Amino acid sequence: MIVRTAVLERLAELAKLGAYERGIDRTLFSPAEHAARRKFADWARASGFALEQDRVGNVFARRDGAPTGRAPIVVGSHLDTVRTGGAYDGAYGVVGALCALERLGAEGATTRHPVEAVAWAGEEGSRFPLGCLGSGAYAGLNTLEAIEAIVGDDGISFPTARDGPSGLLPGVPVRDGFPRPAACLELHIEQGPSLERAGARLGVVSAIAGQVRSEIDVVGEAGHAGTVPLIVRHDAFAAAAEIALALETLARQLGECVVTVGYLVVEPNQTNIIPGRVVFRVDARSVDDTRVERLEAGLRDECSRMEIQRGVTCGIKLLERRAAVPMDGGLRAALHTALESLDNKLMPVPSGAGHDTMCVATVAPAAMIFVPSAGGRSHVGDEYTTPEDLELGVEALVRAIVAVDRLLAEKA
Template identity: 40%
Template sequence: MFASEAYPGSAGWVMARLDALAAFTDEPGRITRLAFSPSLDSANAELIGWMRAAGMTARIDAAGNVVGRYEGLQPDRPALLLGSHLDTVRNGGRYDGALGVVAALAVVERLAKAGERLPFAIEIVAFADEEGVRFGGTVLGSWALAGRIPEGWRERVDGDGVRAEDAVRAFGVDPDEVPAASRAADPPFAYVELHIEQGPILEQENCGLGIVTAIAGASRLLVTVAGQAGHAGTVPMALRRDALVAASECVLAVDRLSRDKGAVGTVGHLRVEPDAVNVIPGRVRFSVDIRSGDDAERKILLAEIRKAFDAIAVARGVGLAVEITSDTSAVPCAPVVVEAIGDVLADMGLPRLELASGAGHDGIAISSIAPIGMIFLRCVGGVSHDPAEAVGVDDVALGIEALERVCRRLGETSTCL
């Protein structure tokens, strides 16, 4: 099946398996593997087969995650957890998530082929529900493994009206048994994830790999601007209270202030009412997403943005209301893992490039039970969540090498053992 592979655990071996996983989709011609979907079930079954072939025990846990274990020389020691997720967004790419799972498998494959075991077990997890697209937010997966199941998850409904608890049941997961997936009482000594960067920095800096220092915190706002609708032809410009013009100034303010702060600010969804060509917009609603690896910086930026919005509202004679719809803190990566990755990159003769992850990851949940760290891998054009996602095979080779070395390094240096 994988005739082109150079040797087990190589970058070519990983790329061939990522191509194989891409065939598991619920939308022909695209890669769509939503949480608890039939295609994810099939991909999981394939992964479990690969894990067993590599000498691991493998199972689906009580929350629908795949968990494989390559036993260590001292079975009583806490395990090192590697992994990522196999679910995707709709019409996603073949590397976001899957790369981290298969690269971890390559590390175990290499150890197994060499007949080597580390002092501790390596466990590989493929989280079931990272992307959060099906139920409007992550419902299980890494949160269940961390013993922190989101409240009200059962009642969440997907776009087809399927309740989350029915979706997991159809997936073979008993909703009542989900808490049994918790590893809070038996935590790994560290969690390390290799993931595509989902951004352009590594490419710009000409680096194959980067060290993630933190997973950014995010504030989301829903802003409503209320002006005065009226006939486009009859209200003089001087008397207008145009909600869209005011909102446009707000969009520019978000962009300018975020740039000034070195943070990331985005206006996404924007709705204009009435939706007509000959009426002055009377009401506009838009979302703002602000992210930073530094919580204090994000709070200052948020305050500046709100102040700018208020000034714009006064100047334009419109009403303006801001609702904060979510607010999550940044999650720093553990210094012990960051240092281990830094040491490994130095040993490999690679530059030490540190960056924050703007996107959320399973590590946010796992950080509550174990020190976490992430290695980012350069992706072409910074593109993710898209069929155009691409990585270089040489970078994948570096990623596998780094991950294997980090396993050994953490075994030597971790104070958690």
């Protein structure tokens, strides 16, 4: 039997924060995101868990284990969203982790490791141009100094936002440094269609896709849209469009990879002026790193082609590079055994989306559980997972924590 938790009510409460007609906008250190972190802290405090935050905005709610001095198992996800986010991406994993800790408490379970429910800061990279900002810092992939040098899309620096009224939570102790965990778990919606198509309700993630984000600065020549003949133009937008379409064609040919241009700024962005400059970003992903490398090579080739054919210049700046991350084999096996009685179609599933766990997996064994996304839709306002699947996922997470705790204690 599945025990009802507070997961649905809490997700409904969080969904109000940052809601507008196109979905939920809750970027890191915005008032809505701050309110979401404060709710998480309030719920955790009310349940008697000790709270801490760190200097990048990660928040930890701790349930102590048997006094063995072991490092914690960290379990969580993120509360920030993309600019048109839904109610489940990230928030589900944070609330689910908290509900799982409460379940362990209600059952009087004693774990050999402390277990921390964590809200990782700024996973989406939709304000500050760095995905998995909080978990990446926690894992030591980016230094605090490097993160403090970042400026958001709104021109506000990371330290200014963090130290402002929507930054770190008042009254919550700030940790020094980023201590290593014993293991990392994350519960998340799939954001793709594999589970739904297979009729499965739970998936154990096999690997998380690698990703490269690049920014391309195309400089052409602005001019009158009526008087400059096409033959002598250096249209920066036309060049950017050709590059984007060529990359899409290449990705189709390669298979098992995706490429997206979702950010594009046109200057001067006037109907009657030839675009003189375009800055756009390319996001390329695959669970096979060699395919991402092929896409990067394709980007360089296409930029060179446009420089010759259209007389523009193309500067390529690497924003972010992450290799594909396989999940820990031991943890995956333990999860499979612990969860198979919950879903007879339980299956391994790759993750096309990046997750905080891919960062923490570089310093500790890590695993993820997916529940289905209706229609595979996510990063949209109407992303949806059934209440029954949301509750089943929390039950799965409780069992996963217990299984991983036991596995690690046996190994030690």
